Amino acid sequence: MNDILHSSALLKEHDNYHILIHAYPDGDAIGSGYALCRALHSIGKKANVVCTSPIPKMYSYIVxxxxxxxxxxxxxxxxxxxDLRLLGNGYEQYEGKVLLSLDHHGTNKRYSKYWVIDPHAASACEIVLEVIKMLGVSVDKEIAECIYTGISTDTGCFKFANTTSQTLRNAADMLDFGIDAAEINRVMFETKSRNRIELERLALDSMSFHLGGKVAFVTITNEMREKAGASDDDLEGMTSLSRQVEGVKIGVTLRQKEDGEYKISVRTHPPVDAAEICSNFGGGGHVRAAGCTLSGAIDDIKEQMIEVCSKALEKCKW
Ligand SMILES: [Mn+2]
Structure with a gap:
């Protein structure tokens, strides 16, 4: 709580803010950045949100x-x-220059002079909300829309294990400011572009099952992306398709890169360790979601993956 008090004092003391959010921003990055930006404007400070990649159109109701x-x-x-590197192109210019980092990743690299890092918070938006309250800014409908967006997207619309009673209380508080949560949920979780649906159709066609149905592969080639007219935005969340199938413990998405390499995303159900699987190929990540890069013929890559997945499954006691 002291950190929150100190952060709000810092924000009152300084001015002319650039609020940095990560490249390829998600709802929490955008929501937390814009909520803080609005709060700073309301106390007479100058502030902009800065992102090195374009903000997806679906967030225009915030931006x-x-x-x-x-x-x-x-x-x-x-x-x-x-991690400062997540800012994308030109991140080096901020080295040693960030005053304050508000984050909910326990793995935060502590690259800033001061920080508030709460790994128990489901979203960065919840930390920003505390700071905003401490600034003495009264939350309005627009700030509430930002905060709700971050909370709902980082919890998969309150489905993921990071959703605590406090998360739900914070979201409930935002509804009391008159936001249209159902509309935000529709835009975030229901609506897909035609190109995205087309890409999903092709990806589902590519799905194959291995090791008694415990492993599923989805392949996304450049040809498929082109055929579907899919942009980078349309690829968001494709990695969860394979893990949704009943009986699948390891979902593997193989995405062809420009240079013929494949970006491999692994999603697992407990107790399979996705990071361990990917560490066999020099990659890493979290226990349920990890990634690595492999090059070569797609059939060879699949064979290598099946072998490693087989070992990972053998280790598990069901
Ligand atoms: Mn987040």
Whole structure:
């Protein structure tokens, strides 16, 4: 709580903010960045949200309501950024320059002068919410929309194991500010582009099962992406398709890269360790979600994956 108090004091003291969010931003990055930006504007500070990649159109209900301001940046704050490198192109310019990092990743690299890191928070938005309250800013409908967006997206619409009673209380508080949560949920979790659906159709066609149905592969080639007209935005969340199948313990998505390499995403159900599987190929990640890169013929890559998955399954006691 002291950290929150200190953060709000810092924010009052400084001015001319660039709020840095990670490249390929998700709902929590955008929600936390814009909520903080609005709060700073409301206490008379100059602030912009800065992102090195375009913000997906689906978040326009947040972005379009905030006017970009013209000023020379003096103070850099980051929200939802565990590692400076996640800022993307040109991240080096911020080395040693970030005053405060507000984050919920336990793995945060502590690249800033000060930080508030709470790994028990489901979203960075919940930390930003505390800071905003401590600033003495009264939350309004627009800030509540930002915060709700971050909470709901980082919890998979309150489905994931990171959803605590406090998460639900925070979300409930946001509803009391008159936001249309059902509409936000529709945009975030129901609506898909036609191209995305087309890509899913092709990806489902490619699905194959191995090791008694415990392993499923989905392959996404450049040809499929082109045929579906799918953009990078359309690829978001494709990795969860294979793990949704009953009986599958390890879902593997093989995505062809420009240079003929394959980016492998592994999603597992307990107790299978996805990070361990990927560490066999020099990759890593979390226990349920990890990745690595492999090059070569697709059939060879699949064979190598099946062998490693087989060992991982043998280790598990069901
Ligand atoms: Mn987050």
């Amino acid at each position: 379009d309501k905030v006017q970009m301001q013209d000023f020379a940046p003096e103070t850099f704050i980051s929200t939802d950024v565990a």
